[in-house]
Amino acid sequence: MPNAVEPPVASPSSLQDAYALLAKGGYRPIAGGTDLMVQLTGEIGEPPERVLDISRLDRLRGIERNAGWLVIGALTTYTELRRSPLIAELLPALAEAAATIGAAQIQQRGTLGGNIANASPAGDTLPILLATDARIVVGSGRQERTIPATEFWIGYRTTARADDELVLRVEVPLVSDRRVRFRKIGTRRAQAISKVVMALSWSADGRAGAWRNVRLALGSVAERPIRAWETEAILEGARPDEETAERAVAALAAEIHPIDDVRSTAEYRRAVATRVLHRLIREEGSR
Ligand SMILES: Cc1cc2nc3c(=O)[nH]c(=O)nc-3n(C[C@H](O)[C@H](O)[C@H](O)COP(=O)(O)OP(=O)(O)OC[C@H]3O[C@@H](n4cnc5c(N)ncnc54)[C@H](O)[C@@H]3O)c2cc1C
Known part of the structure; x- marks a missing residue:
């Protein structure tokens, strides 16, 4: 068993503070922790040097309809996806996928943004985002930018997101039929x-x-x-x-x-x- 050392944790409450910490380097965001916590011991993958707890960033929460788009915050959990009337109405396949992820404990903690950033080839929500022409909005102290899902996962566990960028939200175009x-x-x-x-x-x-x-x-x-x-x-x-x-x-x-x-x-x-x-x-x- 490796001798794990607890990494320092920062918990900013504003996006600007989160961006400033990410710009310093060495910080890995943690949302629900269902993927990252498994890496903290160093037994699987490289443990992070420092951890950036993003759970207080309320701008990354919420599910809403905005003109022709379904907008889902990165911190939205699978339980929230399963229970959302808006998801049930506009994209029920995503609620169906959320219901297959892990079990109740994982669904309570795990987030859509975590599934996207973790970039496992087996990530269950990712084919839905690809099949609905979704786009992923990421942000840093430099800028916000929108990346089509088709251009986001570019290799094995590799994404178009830079290390100092957070996944902020997902936007799914609403197509009536x-x-x-x-x-x-x-x-x-x-x-x-x-x-x-x-x-x-x-x-x-x-x-x-x-x-x-x-x-x-x-x-x-x-x-x-x-x-x-x-x-x-x-x-x-x-x-x-x-x-x-x-x-x-x-x-x-x-x-x-x-x-x-x-x-x-x-x-x-x-x-x-x-x-x-x-x-x-x-x-x-x-x-
Ligand atoms: C027992 C178990 C069962 C599981 N079953 C499934 C399953 O059936 N299907 C499936 O797809 N997955 C499954 N997973 C994997 C995991 O639960 C999901 O990938 C989940 O969505 C991760 O979200 P999280 O919020 O916990 O991410 P975290 O663990 O907090 O983070 C995961 C990665 O994403 C990064 N990250 C998180 N949020 C952001 C953000 N907003 N911006 C930038 N980077 C970010 C972190 O730095 C980290 O690298 C399982 C995991 C466990 C432990």
Whole structure:
């Protein structure tokens, strides 16, 4: 057991103070701590030198509708997502995803901003953010900037966020006829890291029944959460029938590059990802 030394903790109550501390370097933000606390002993990953407790930054809280956007503060917990009437109305797939994360204890503490910044390829909310064209707002003493979700997770546990930036909020564009489906495959119903996680969104094209604006995003099948662009191209303009499902599955099998690890094999992940997609398409076709 490594001889862990408790890192010093700062708990600013204003964003400006938080930014000033981050600019000094050496500080790692802590929100719910469900990922970071595991690293404090040094047994998993590099323990932080100093910890910046962001829980008093009230500007990072809240869920609201702002013109054509659903705006979710970075400190929003999974329990808050599950209980929010606004999420239930505007993006129920996110409440569904929140309900699959860890179990009640983790959902009470863990935050959406933490899931985003932690950047695990298995982060369960991330495919939903990719599939809904969400954007992530980050801030530092220098500026606030908005990063499309598609440009945020750039490599294995690597993001477009600089070390002195905080994730402030997520903005999801509201599209009136958009449908979003979410599926997570894990070993158990709770406390299970995803073997495959998928979000699919589309708009139904009236009488023709064809899908438009299709977005397909997956986690745990590559080094980072990804959009499956080639599979989307197959689905775009197609009707959700057996033939479409077969073509989409062939495209997806070629497009994803899962790995073997302690949770699953690459072969299993590929088989499950394609079967889940096949079933989602057929379910929608039979409605
Ligand atoms: C038992 C257990 C089960 C879990 N199950 C799941 C699961 O099913 N699905 C899943 O996706 N995850 C799961 N997790 C991982 C974790 O709970 C989530 O990733 C959670 O969202 C992390 O949020 P947090 O607020 O606790 O982050 P923290 O631990 O506080 O921080 C995580 C990382 O993000 C950074 N960070 C946090 N907030 C910000 C911010 N606003 N700006 C900049 N950087 C920030 C921190 O510096 C740190 O690097 C599990 C963890 C445990 C311990």
